[in-house]
Amino acid sequence: MTRYTSATDADRQAMLETIGVGSIEELFADIPARLRLDRLPELGGGLSEQEVYEELRSLAARNVSTQDELSFLGAGMYDHYVPALIDSIILRSEFLTPYTPYQPEISQGGLQAMFEYQTAISELTGLPISNASVYEGPSAVGAAGYVAKHVNLRRRFVVSRGVHPHSRETLQTLARGYGMEVEQAPLCDGLTELPHLDGDVSAIVVQQPNFLGAVEDLPRLARAAREAGALTICACDPLPLALLKAPGECGVDIAVGEGQTLGNRLDFGGPSFGFFATTEALMRRIPGRIAGETRDVDGKRGFVLTLQTREQHIRREKATSNICTAQALNALAGVIYLSWLGRRGIVELAELMLQRTAYARERLQALEGVEALHHRAVVREFALALEVPVERVRARCLEQGVNPGYPLGRDYPEHQDGLLVAITEQRTRAEIDRLAEVLGAAVAAERCAAKEVGA
């Protein structure tokens, strides 16, 4: 008997008798003998709780987390401070352990939380309709493409190279599946340069701020799309939306994004959540769960999953998406976080990041052998160009316990010299100064090494 099952010998005896069979074996009679395993799977394990804990702890000890180094690594997920009240709420059994709310009468907690989350996302994005979450950022972009395809039945997406590489790749994979071509639009001096859009373009896909940290001219991009009869899909970083013009105000049709920064941990990349918001016109095409307000038979206000005819369990092959399980608990963390920040707090947080980012950019640009890769307005992340090999500089910094950022050359052959540096409210001035010191020393050392080699 494992610690999670309770069937004693006596229980089993009684149950088998009631069923009318002699052994548990007989219950598996439908399985052809040839398929029955005659040995246990080779798994090892069967350990006590204490031993399992020790194993997981020792695996954790072999990871260098943001607690173990000074990290300026961003590129899609960021080391923000997650307040203690989030865990105290989301680890409650009533939020952690139930299933999707198919019986609304006993799921009002989860359904109301979804409604509150939808409201918060709608406020952030400036779009009226939000769903209750999708898996994460890049697959949300893929799902948005699926919506656009069904809206105008055109055959091509134009995707800016300023969109996160993972989002571009995911869109590529999914688009090949549902039969759409993907064309890339280049970045010119840090901003998206759209090609001429013909009548075959279903949607443009852009990111705000873009992958190089630059704030795009969204209204201009959306206007160009609209004039060509195409939709505008914008992947957004949520916290900068406290300051930046909301996608809805810029003419964006679908705003999606990665929600990790809203009250969720890094967790080596997941679970987090993706948000998905649209204009009123696209309401019936939006994927995922949506909670709606209503009344019960006694007139009490309550919430239910609604517009379910979009979804797989009813619409099946004609569904707006195949999504079933999403990221409800992570979205709950998101709305708690947004409530914790509050109307003024989110602005203060964003302004703090803006100021510190400006300071960091200025200090690092001033280093010998380091330049800004572009001079566009940034909010929380910026790109540098190094005179010396980025990977080597990085390796030196890591030895000093400082992770200076993401090497752009890994995804942008045109920016082999690029380093993407991220700032959060956790990166203090003293820490930024340390980065400047360590990065400066690393670049200097590499310049020396280059001179010695006579390169």
Place this chain on the structure above:
Amino acid sequence: MSAAAGDQLTIYERSQAGRRAFVAPALDVPERELDELLAPELRRATPPRLPEVSEPEIVRHYNRLSKRNFDLDTGFYPLGSCTMKHNPKLHERVAALPGHAKLHPLQEPRQAQGALELMWRLQRALAEIAGLPHVSLQPSAGSHGELAGVLLSRAYHEDRGQRRTKVLTPDTAHGTNPATVTMAGLQVVKVGTDAHGNVDLEDLRAKASEDVACLMLTNPSTLGLFEPGIEEIERIVHGAGATLYYDGANLNAIMGICRPGDMGFDIVHFNLHKSFTQPHGGGGPGAGPIAVAERIEPFLPRPQVVMREPAGNGSQPHYDLDFDRPKSIGRLRGFQGNYGVFVRSYAYIRSLGAAGLREVSEIAVLNANYLLARLRLEGVLEYLPAAYDRICMHEFVLSGAPMKRELKIKTLDLAKRLLDHGVHPPTVYFPLIVEEALLIEPTETETKETLDQFAQTVAEILREAREDPEIARNAPYTTPVRRLDEAGAARRRVLRQAI
């Protein structure tokens, strides 16, 4: 619609200007002009209208909301097809270890060896359970895994110069199956179910053409029945050159008993939030890893977690992300997948070991058959007969059609009346081929007493209905809200708070 007296307020309705929970750290860098850093035309005129509340208010608000939820830690939750088994409490503790929780996904692999080794070991374990050699942990949920599976099948056929356009699914399939097929650009063809609840082999033979890319199957099926003809199904499908896809939603019935790989499946997806105890969270997160046969391996998503053999000289193997996969279908999402879910599932597999996992399936099947027998003893099956009169696996389907005719209450009414008894109802109206369906999956973590109690409760509700069907028809009575106007919600479409 604003709150009426007695309504549960939303966080926005509790908001008061000036209140706050967050205080930003003091500005410690020289302050520059906002206009200089961010031109006015780039900025929004008014901030998002988030609530203004203090920490105690937030805590109280969400705590109150939580008490309006029924949950698995509190009571029996026999939702068929969902595998609502106990979520071990150790798992939250290990998932919260900073080495796991605070690890950036783009950390250098050599500085994330614990994480990559955990993923690699989880892959090995899942491969062993599935009986297929290669695993990708990337998909985020079952339906995401299904999408991967169909895209993999497509890629496999195209690599051999074949453009196949159809996917076969049984008419008992979960809705995610056909939805996935359409998203993958293929066409659904339904295969019928015979009178015994098995795939209709004649129908399958007729439809298994050279234009079929894949058959998607759950075994046991969504009816809770094992396909005794699985070997013949394999012959038919592989004979037509198509791949065989296993929807792992019902894996809880067969772990350590038999393996989908041995049944001939080429691609298997797992729902880590089902058999592997990732808490359901009210609708996620989950994870949907896939295991595949050798011939499908080249097409797996990118990147793959691999072990690189040591260079020699007594050095250790190390773990890495492999991006060099020219035939890969590409990425399905960002980064590596839902790592936090992997931590919990890995801890579960280590806790149980092989013998433990087999016991899981043995008891899951024992509990389901026992519950069915108990319901029979209580006389429940007279009104809610088993849809198929045979041994079930980890779940079984009853039909409420006789109950509707004779007692004048529907499966929906029975479900709502169960809410008054502090039990979550089973899955209702699925699978579609059973009239007034009730799909019941007790799982292995329930005691015999709980099962006895449930059978008695159902019997009591039927007795009550015989006396007065109106009681169940207007249930529930004791829940935080009673029956809700779903049609009204769909018509009025209030999807956010008006502020």
Place this chain on the structure above:
Amino acid sequence: MADASYPDDLHYHPEHDWARVEGRQATFGITWYAQDALGEVVFFDPPEIGTQVAKDAPYTEVESVKAVSDVFAPLSGEVVAVNEALADKPETINEDPYGEGWLVKVNLSEPSEIGSLLDAGAYETMLE
């Protein structure tokens, strides 16, 4: 509408649609059986005026909370009018499926198709 009814002056299609023919124009809707099976209708999205509909082919959908149903054209022709009132009150389809719950009006292109439709008696028999 509480009780099943199938007016005699209408023509019926086996996919549970009716047609009221007046000269070369016809009005289409769904039958009592169809609205009863669907449950309370929450959404109806009419086709555009000018759309060509073909006999036996679906031309639009009707949605209830838990189901979506294709609506089939009993006869071929061009849509000349749609019931705008259903946008605000889609439940009219349940309350008055043959009257205020009409869906579209169509100029018939092939009036001879009427001969293949069922009369009320034959349709009711088919339902049994």
